[in-house]
Amino acid sequence: MRVCPFGDYEPDETSLAAELFEGDTTTNHEVLGRYRSLRVARVADPAVLASSASGGAVTWLLQRLFERDEIDSALCVKAFDGELAVDRMYGYAVLRSIPEIQDASSSAYYPVTLADVIEELSHGTDRVAVVGLPCFIKAIRRLQKVSPALKERTIFCIGLACGQSKSVMFTDFIAGVARSEAGPPNGVRYRFKPSEGDAGDFSFKFEWADGGVGSLRWTQGIGDAWSLRLFTPRACGFCDDVFAETADVCTMDAWTHPWRADHRGTSFVIARAAYVEGLFAEGHGLDLNELVDQAVVVRSQSSVVRDKSAGVAVRSRIHRCDYLRVPLKRPLRLATASAVEALRWRMADNARAVSAGSWMRRCSTRDVRSATRVSRWVVGTSRWLELLIVRMRSAAGNAVRFCIRGKRA
Ligand SMILES: Cc1cc2nc3c(=O)[nH]c(=O)nc-3n(C[C@H](O)[C@H](O)[C@H](O)COP(=O)(O)OP(=O)(O)OC[C@H]3O[C@@H](n4cnc5c(N)ncnc54)[C@H](O)[C@@H]3O)c2cc1C
Numbered sequence: 001m002r003v004c005p006f007g008d009y010e011p012d013e014t015s016l017a018a019e020l021f022e023g024d025t026t027t028n029h030e031v032l033g034r035y036r037s038l039r040v041a042r043v044a045d046p047a048v049l050a051s052s053a054s055g056g057a058v059t060w061l062l063q064r065l066f067e068r069d070e071i072d073s074a075l076c077v078k079a080f081d082g083e084l085a086v087d088r089m090y091g092y093a094v095l096r097s098i099p100e101i102q103d104a105s106s107s108a109y110y111p112v113t114l115a116d117v118i119e120e121l122s123h124g125t126d127r128v129a130v131v132g133l134p135c136f137i138k139a140i141r142r143l144q145k146v147s148p149a150l151k152e153r154t155i156f157c158i159g160l161a162c163g164q165s166k167s168v169m170f171t172d173f174i175a176g177v178a179r180s181e182a183g184p185p186n187g188v189r190y191r192f193k194p195s196e197g198d199a200g201d202f203s204f205k206f207e208w209a210d211g212g213v214g215s216l217r218w219t220q221g222i223g224d225a226w227s228l229r230l231f232t233p234r235a236c237g238f239c240d241d242v243f244a245e246t247a248d249v250c251t252m253d254a255w256t257h258p259w260r261a262d263h264r265g266t267s268f269v270i271a272r273a274a275y276v277e278g279l280f281a282e283g284h285g286l287d288l289n290e291l292v293d294q295a296v297v298v299r300s301q302s303s304v305v306r307d308k309s310a311g312v313a314v315r316s317r318i319h320r321c322d323y324l325r326v327p328l329k330r331p332l333r334l335a336t337a338s339a340v341e342a343l344r345w346r347m348a349d350n351a352r353a354v355s356a357g358s359w360m361r362r363c364s365t366r367d368v369r370s371a372t373r374v375s376r377w378v379v380g381t382s383r384w385l386e387l388l389i390v391r392m393r394s395a396a397g398n399a400v401r402f403c404i405r406g407k408r409a
């Protein structure tokens, strides 16, 4: 319990980061956390870039750590094959070479557990780098506090920005959209990059036991299911760390103008630890490596930031009203939601619960879609309304400014 990232006790992300990076970092931002630099980066090796999730920053960094003999192994998530794949398609593994690291690149929208590698973490002798979502890195930081030996060997924590994760049911559901009523697949790859245009329109590719294959693009239904929070674990609704604030470095998709238009993929990188910042500043093997403004990075994740501040506040209120226990969150991270936003999160939370419940009752893809139809409609309409309100406010502001200028003239 002492290391659970949702445990209601200190240290939270803010105090862990203060302890880790106080003397090291130059900026302390309200949502990005402590950092030394913000960069936009893309790896030069075309093979690494093609197989990576975004700009290949994580794979590049692990490669550099191996080349400089800083680590003996990396704990990464990879697709399981052979006997291991019968029960689970993805999981953590101990990787000890650069080809293994490259093979494990890309994203897994699949539940994973550090229990797969805890033996190595607790009793191994390797110097280790761990790649993980913000909650996993927080758990490791808490573990480091109770185990000095583990702290000594876990040399680098590499974080991935995160808006939500997904249960296994999500993969089975999307596979059902790709190939109607085909049943759960026995293989999936989550991020095949498009051959041109928008980097965000990547594909999931599936394989079934009967030899059938199928694929689906983000804009063909995955994006809808993602933003409606279908099959998202309940815990993610009470998480306020977008940017892995306790990791030595955090990487994410640079899905904003002008990089989003480049189908090859690009990463934003938040460097917190001095050593990692030094490697990026040197930039050996990077094709693109430029400093960016913090407003650009925050804007690129604005919907996730809003969800993990105002959204968390709304969900906490709803669950407390239903007499459900919710974890305590950092008060400064919570924000007030407008009525339209609050309705959107309420409906998305409803769709989340309905999707999991229906799937567990063995409902079909079509049943889940019809059970969440109202939520989908409300969420879509409220987004549209919010956009309209923003546009109207800005038009009204421009009109007032125009009148004032006219009067002065
Ligand atoms: C569940 C999830 C949610 C995410 N949400 C967002 C988001 O909201 N916004 C955003 O900008 N980015 C998000 N990301 C991060 C983003 O998709 C990329 O993973 C990140 O930009 C790294 O890209 P890269 O090209 O540098 O990584 P690569 O060079 O491709 O390396 C990726 C590394 O991540 C490891 N990995 C893959 N899946 C997992 C996993 N589930 N848990 C732990 N390690 C894993 C791989 O083993 C590999 O080492 C999310 C990632 C995941 C897995």
Ligand code: SF4
Pocket: 133, 134, 135, 136, 162, 163, 164, 165, 235, 236, 237, 239, 240, 241
């Ligand atoms: S949203 Fe938070 S709790 Fe959920 S997987 Fe991401 S970091 Fe973990």
